[in-house]
Amino acid sequence: MALRIKSSQDLWTGCVFMAFGGGTVALAQGYPLGSAARMGPAYFPTVLGALLAVIGLVMLVKSLGSADGGNVDRINVWLLLRVLLAVAAFAVLLQPLGLVVTAVVVVVLAAWAGHEFRLGEALISGLMLALISYALFVWGLNQTMPVWPWFVAA
Amino acid sequence: MAAWDLLSALGGNLALGLATAVSVQNLFYCFVGVFLGTLIGVLPGIGPVATIAMLLPITYALPPTAALIMLAGIYYGAQYGGSTTAILVNLPGEASSVVTCLDGYQMARQGRAGPALAIAAIGSFIAGTVATLICALLAAPLAAVATRFGPAEYFSLMVLGLIGAVVIANRSVLKAIGMVLVGLILGLVGIDVNSGAQRFTFGVTELLDGIGFIGLAVGVFAVTEIVMNLEKKDTREVFTDKVGKLMPSRDEFRQSAKPIARGTLVGSVLGVLPAGGALLASFASYAVEKRLAKDPSRFGKGAIEGVAGPEAANNAGAQTSFIPMLTLGIPPNVVMALMIGAMMLHNIQPGPQVMTKNPELFWGLIASMWLGNLMLVVLNLPLIGIWVRLLSVPYRLLYPAIILFCCIGVYTLSNNTFDVRLVVLFGAVGYLFAKIGCEPAPMLLGFILGPMMEEFFRRALIIERGDFRVFVERPISAGLLAAALALLVSMSLPAIAKWRQRVVAEQGKA
Numbered sequence: 001m002a003l004r005i006k007s008s009q010d011l012w013t014g015c016v017f018m019a020f021g022g023g024t025v026a027l028a029q030g031y032p033l034g035s036a037a038r039m040g041p042a043y044f045p046t047v048l049g050a051l052l053a054v055i056g057l058v059m060l061v062k063s064l065g066s067a068d069g070g071n072v073d074r075i076n077v078w079l080l081l082r083v084l085l086a087v088a089a090f091a092v093l094l095q096p097l098g099l100v101v102t103a104v105v106v107v108v109l110a111a112w113a114g115h116e117f118r119l120g121e122a123l124i125s126g127l128m129l130a131l132i133s134y135a136l137f138v139w140g141l142n143q144t145m146p147v148w149p150w151f152v153a154a
Numbered sequence: 155m156a157a158w159d160l161l162s163a164l165g166g167n168l169a170l171g172l173a174t175a176v177s178v179q180n181l182f183y184c185f186v187g188v189f190l191g192t193l194i195g196v197l198p199g200i201g202p203v204a205t206i207a208m209l210l211p212i213t214y215a216l217p218p219t220a221a222l223i224m225l226a227g228i229y230y231g232a233q234y235g236g237s238t239t240a241i242l243v244n245l246p247g248e249a250s251s252v253v254t255c256l257d258g259y260q261m262a263r264q265g266r267a268g269p270a271l272a273i274a275a276i277g278s279f280i281a282g283t284v285a286t287l288i289c290a291l292l293a294a295p296l297a298a299v300a301t302r303f304g305p306a307e308y309f310s311l312m313v314l315g316l317i318g319a320v321v322i323a324n325r326s327v328l329k330a331i332g333m334v335l336v337g338l339i340l341g342l343v344g345i346d347v348n349s350g351a352q353r354f355t356f357g358v359t360e361l362l363d364g365i366g367f368i369g370l371a372v373g374v375f376a377v378t379e380i381v382m383n384l385e386k387k388d389t390r391e392v393f394t395d396k397v398g399k400l401m402p403s404r405d406e407f408r409q410s411a412k413p414i415a416r417g418t419l420v421g422s423v424l425g426v427l428p429a430g431g432a433l434l435a436s437f438a439s440y441a442v443e444k445r446l447a448k449d450p451s452r453f454g455k456g457a458i459e460g461v462a463g464p465e466a467a468n469n470a471g472a473q474t475s476f477i478p479m480l481t482l483g484i485p486p487n488v489v490m491a492l493m494i495g496a497m498m499l500h501n502i503q504p505g506p507q508v509m510t511k512n513p514e515l516f517w518g519l520i521a522s523m524w525l526g527n528l529m530l531v532v533l534n535l536p537l538i539g540i541w542v543r544l545l546s547v548p549y550r551l552l553y554p555a556i557i558l559f560c561c562i563g564v565y566t567l568s569n570n571t572f573d574v575r576l577v578v579l580f581g582a583v584g585y586l587f588a589k590i591g592c593e594p595a596p597m598l599l600g601f602i603l604g605p606m607m608e609e610f611f612r613r614a615l616i617i618e619r620g621d622f623r624v625f626v627e628r629p630i631s632a633g634l635l636a637a638a639l640a641l642l643v644s645m646s647l648p649a650i651a652k653w654r655q656r657v658v659a660e661q662g663k664a
Contacts, residue, residue: 036621
């Protein structure tokens, strides 16, 4: 599931900078601009966004003329998504399921992202880390967070 | 007479600092910081920035002074842990230990890992001691100068700081400046303090206070780094059972003495400059030692000077880079940007007023630098066995734990999962930026400085009724801007461009 983009890094950087800079300028126009003496909330973002867009344009032009920028190598979308899934699982599951269950799920999902995944090992390390984080954060540092799933806690 | 006054004031300040730092509570947090920093920093593939980003939330519950003391401890610990990894595994945790790999790893292969580790610790301690004194000496006069700065000077100083920080350490100056701008813009998200307008919040209530900088830092440093590490298959050769005897021989001590002294000097000077702190320092010191050596061909084959000099230099540089951060509120590198972020979390506005408003924090932190370094030596030499064993824990077990602790840490900061969602977003953004060759460090610097820069820019122009000449008509401001411009221009000179390419290429090899 790897995406191959045959384009130079500079080209993409130029596009990203122009889009981000341009977007900033465009969005900022929804606020009062003011003047240099009495700047409105749009003033500084407009200046920054315009500068960024100009730099993006220069990068874009440069990427057509010189090749010293290097090329984008394999983007492992699948790997990235799996790692992010582990983090997202924490955000979604913590409130309903509590720390202990969430920790196990996060660790197993994270381990699954790597290329040497073993379910048994991941489960054991997940359980151990759940206990450690419970001891450390809830007991040791006195942080308040849901510990058990809502149906157990209630 | 003036000199005497200065010295006695310094003595008083250091005494206050020591009194603060030596309290049982602060000593404890300094110890915990150094210990945790080394523990995590030793793990391969995790540099000081990721370590600090990960542990920062833990310090949030502490009083500000204790929190900063602990963070500083984490920083030295992580840096020292990184050197251990560089020597034993040939995997630098961050760019500034790349140099340590060159000769340190060769020493380890020859069965001299023990002396390499010991000399790194001793060199770092000596350098740290000298650099602490330099911090104490320079801080007061610099802060005094800074209090006379108006908004125009501050704005120009920030421009210089940002340009200086990005120009030297990055492959492409243009990209780095672009990333600074991206960071500056991200820093503006939230309610504008002057007009009350909600900028770029897209109706999300959680964004009213701005993007949480921990979420950003953990995303682009910790998560991105993990994905990048998982991409490469790791083929490391660990010299865990060959550490051997620790103490360097008399000869090795003799060979290291001068490199340590020179490294300390080089590092202290380079650390203060708005550029690279530890990174530039260790490269420069290695170059100096190689040039001065009777037989330069020994370098790269296990010359102890090649470990002693750069290790002293990077610690000195790490230490003195606190000076601009503490006195001017300007971070010379990402670690200091994180420190500033931590101060702001505790409602301490960084800048020259910190010294007068929070003297126990200021001098306590400086005194704790020395104590932290002392602890490093005391802690690390006997504990080296533990660190070495940690190195043999496979990465497939480590990174899920890192992800979990990052999530919990970020969550506990606000007891809200919104910041964890930001980690998801910025993890993806950081990875894609890395793929197009854009480094996240300049972005974070810009992000931290964004709101302050806007404020100074606005104030400078209000005073002069919108006349942009204020930035070039005030002599100090003009000088600072001229220096920034000179830096930019000099980077395009052929000789310097070549030198930069070499430095960056060395970094890239790691």
